[in-house]
């Protein structure tokens with residue numbers, strides 16, 4: 001009924017909304033949110049109020065000047081009892097005049113690192129009344145007399161965030177495809193230095209260090225697209241089960257969505273920055289689009305759940321799984337490997353060997369965390385303090401788990417799809433899987449030395465494998481980014497345009513600057529000249 005009321009109006013843009021959960025004082029700790037929604041049975045209304053400055057909603061995208069409605073997350077009070085945070089759909093502006101409604105204080109939060117096109121806003125309520133059906137009652141309800149009917153699963157309130165985290169993994173694949181396209185095309189056009197005096201300056205794409213910076217971004221885009229597809233399929237399956245009242249698989253989805261969102265956003269931000277730096281000074285130009293792209297990807301490390309907090313959520317699940325498995329209880333498919341108690345096998349420099357190695361690292365780290373926590377608790381430390389003292393290791397265990405999931409999914413999905421591809425295309429995609437897997441084995445070689453039987457000669461061989469792969473991938477690099485098929489209008493980059501006219505585009509953009517409107521800028525007459533004449 002509520003969906004019939006609100007969804008059609010949102011679809012035809014009568015309602016422009018945003019998600020107003022975060023407050024000045026709280027973004028992570030949702031149970032600490034201060035906005036209140038108090039039910040008045042006499043009028044069958046909720047009274048929304050921001051009791052403190054820190055209760056003001058702060059950050060929601062589009063809230064400042066675009067949205068006329070929003071989903072407000074508030075502490076629900078009825079019959080004198082606080083039932084915790086619940087979502088409410090609230091009109092905040094007049095639909096004709098767009099003026100803020102009486103009792104609503106709304107505005108712009110100010111300049112940000114990036115996302116300058118999104119008017120992120122603040123929102124405060126002064127005993128603002130909304131009808132009872134403003135409470136989104138899919139999970140919990142408040143009856144006309146104020147009786148609270150609790151949800152069958154309190155965490156369903158957090159469901160929106162799981163959905164967005166699932167989407168973010170695919171978003172990161174897209175943003176990495178943009179960064180890799182810009183940087184690799186530019187690296188094919190840019191010639192620099194003379195390693196061989198009697199030969200012309202080479203393409204910077206032929207420097208192996210440049211390949212090391214860029215090819216992992218290209219491979220990660222494919223790894224995250226494939227993993228994002230797998231995660232979406234998992235989300236759809238869990239949601240279908242939830243609809244029929246079965247929440248058994250929700251904890252696993254929450255845990256894997258948390259660590260994948262955290263790891264893919266962190267990787268995307270650091271790899272986009274590497275793309276920016278690989279383009280030298282021109283990568284620092286706004287017209288290259290790389291600084292903007294960095295701002296977009298680094299924001300994703302914070303929004304929809306700050307990365308450390310999400311990795312700790314997954315760690316919470318991994319520790320619980322270890323404790324469950326140790327009692328012989330079955331574990332979820334993504335965590336079942338934790339109970340592999342077989343002897344550490346002889347190391348193999350193969351994809352399967354490396355994936356098995358990352359699972360050993362994750363299981364070993366989780367076991368070390370459980371042992372440390374148990375030891376601290378036995379010494380009289382509270383569980384919460386023991387958790388906090390172990391939290392750096394818990395985050396590392398969560399990252400290792402996430403990497404094992406990505407490596408296994410990327411390999412399995414490409415192997416499955418390869419049968420339907422032409423042999424040359426299958427070969428190139430397998431090279432990207434190989435590069436991605438060996439890259440991360442070398443990046444985490446310390447962990448592999450701690451938890452597997454990898455030896456020094458294996459590491460030397462992996463390094464050689466990696467360098468051979470850079471050489472094999474080089475001839476197809478430009479074709480691989482062209483295959484993302486990103487139009488120039490979407491790339492919005494002087495360095496990444498398909499025609500490669502980098503220098504002409506850089507100059508065209510420079511001449512658009514208002515500072516080039518006249519040969520002598522007025523600042524000369526107002527400041528420089530008086531200063532030079534000693535008059536300032």
Ligand SMILES: CCCCCCCCCC/C=C\CCCCCC(=O)SCCNC(=O)CCNC(=O)[C@H](O)C(C)(C)COP(=O)(O)OP(=O)(O)OC[C@H]1O[C@@H](n2cnc3c(N)ncnc32)[C@H](O)[C@@H]1OP(=O)(O)O
Pocket residue numbers: 019021022027028029030031061155158159161162170171174250251254302303304305306309313316320
């Ligand atoms: C394809 C190309 C596309 C390109 C274009 C794309 C455009 C994209 C542009 C995007 C631009 C901007 C978008 C920006 C959107 C950002 C919007 C936001 O940021 S909204 C706000 C997000 N905020 C958060 O994520 C808050 C994070 N905090 C929390 O989730 C919770 O506070 C907490 C989980 C950290 C702690 O909650 P708490 O209640 O204290 O829970 P416990 O830790 O005690 O755990 C209790 C229990 O609950 C389980 N749990 C927790 N969360 C969930 C969940 N979401 N689902 C299911 N279960 C959950 C947890 O596992 C525990 O279970 P136990 O059994 O008790 O262990």
Ligand SMILES: Cc1cc2nc3c(=O)[nH]c(=O)nc-3n(C[C@H](O)[C@H](O)[C@H](O)COP(=O)(O)OP(=O)(O)OC[C@H]3O[C@@H](n4cnc5c(N)ncnc54)[C@H](O)[C@@H]3O)c2cc1C
Pocket residue numbers: 018019020021022025026027028029058059060061115120299302303304305306307308309312
């Ligand atoms: C570009 C952008 C768009 C956004 N859009 C929206 C939106 O549309 N709607 C919305 O509601 N919100 C939005 N947000 C807000 C975003 O969801 C929050 O910023 C995010 O949830 C983090 O919360 P916080 O800012 O309070 O940081 P905090 O939680 O205060 O984090 C600060 C530091 O404390 C650490 N920390 C916090 N809790 C713990 C813990 N339990 N254990 C260990 N360390 C901890 C964190 O790791 C972090 O290092 C947006 C934010 C950005 C940057």
